[in-house]
Amino acid sequence: MVASVAPLTAPVEPDEALRRIAFLLERERAGSYRVEAFRKAVVTVRETPGEELRSRHEAGTLQDLPGIGKSTAGVVSEALDGELPAYLKTLQDKAKPLASGGTELLAQVKGDCHSHSNWSDGGSPIEEMVLTAVELGHEWLALTDHSPQLRVANGLTAERLTKQLRLVDAVNASLGHGFRLLKGIEVDILDDGSLDQTEAMLGKLDVVTASVHSKLKMNKHPMTRRMVAAVSNPRVNVLGHCTGRLVTGSRGTRPQSEFDARAVFEACAEHDTAVEINSRPERRDPPDELIELALEIGCLFAIDSDAHAPGQLEMKAYGAERATTLGIPAERIVTTWDADRLLDWTAGKA
Template structure:
């Protein structure tokens, strides 16, 4: 994974708007600001060739629904061949490396086992997530929208997941060698350790990330049994944000769940399930001491973005820094593997 090079004039108006949206997401700005720029880019995509320049010349660009003062300013300067001032400011303030000193680990991470689209609680279409991943140098990514019980996140029923799989086939057919988009899910771990999706649908997916999202204050014994049961399921490949903690951010803080981490990580090692290093700053999950425990036990790891927007895909740099600092070998991080090796590792249910 690489950082995006700053845009220089001249720049296409759509690309200027997309990059502003990316930088706003990357710096965790309010979603309404992001939506304004991404929405404006979508409006321009729907116009006939030459109409943008004609409207800028006539002063009617803001007559279009979805184009406001700030977005119009970016469009007008881009059409005139200038680098828009708003874009230049965002690049100066938010375009540098997210983390200093972990370039080797960051560049080695070429995949992502945990990200979301607007099919569940993400903010952008699958196509925009894919395009940004290509720009960042991803070689593969796994789309893992939520499962049905997580209604607040618009989790996918079996029927909607089947529809998404059909769309992914069409997207992959159009991509050539640019990137491989694998099918997946972030499946909710139910109270008894069962998985919140039908076995038939789970069997159709390339990779399954399983996470606890409910009853995070469950007593230690039941929570341990719940998590061990989940990672023992042959269909699970990655254990997502295992403690459920929140350490900062707009949702406030939340303590980590109480479970026997050694028992859970030993089950992960036994069943060849990777422990996720969730890169979102508000999660920073697992904490350092649990990563060290999983490392000692012999677990694999997945440095994932848990991105809900294109500008969050690069947040894997935070997880890469932690992995390097804690001494996790690159060969034990599945998101550094070539896609062929990843697919072989996942294997079939009969092989696991």
């Protein structure tokens, strides 16, 4: 079950206060520079012995530490004094549910097929994404950093992905049985519909989300062939943000790609590939009419966050609200399935 985290109360450890502030800023889509200040401060605080932190607090020299500025020093000082930091209290007091509807469906969501870490273009380490997912009540999370062609997003070569998979094994070994981090990728759909990763590497993954990131203005017929080829590939489990549109946000707007949606979704239904309901507010992808078409055709769906930071994992609330409004039953949504059922489904495709 995915839910909001409970507010922190005093006393609180300085690093946890800083972590929660970063989470709440990410949740409200604050500027990355503000978030990074608190994330960097967490690292510094954790690397500084407690006695030194307290002595610097008493001497007023916290800002001499790397990555500690006026605001973060204030948070650390208030936490060390046994108080709930004022900035944290302000953020917690104004935090509201992200969406007004879809709460029953959101409560049934157990995981996420689309998330990013700082191995590609995400803002936080894998361990921080996992810790936040656990705090939010996830049962599983697919780590889907980008593939090599997307150099602007630091996409993973086969060699880097191999290293990441070893880290995922280590994370799962440390967690026990209460949560599972799944091995995944957001693989680029290339111009001819092939996938931007080797067949051998794709075969080592639990979840493959495939998305178009390049040549979004390709003509309708070749774009349709491209997407049909990708969703028909037995390695592909989820079709990510299928139109590529942007409807709001700091990156501006972008029209949706042109393709024969019926042909693409019929291929999805035939090959048991889920259509992603991308929950990012700037995407809202697919548009409502395309979700309705996919529902009519008989497609499966995945309500995903496309989170690039821990505080964005909760954005699935927006997707759950849309899915509820459009009448998608929970059993058709793979992110409501437990990890075993999901892995049986992905293994059955390959």
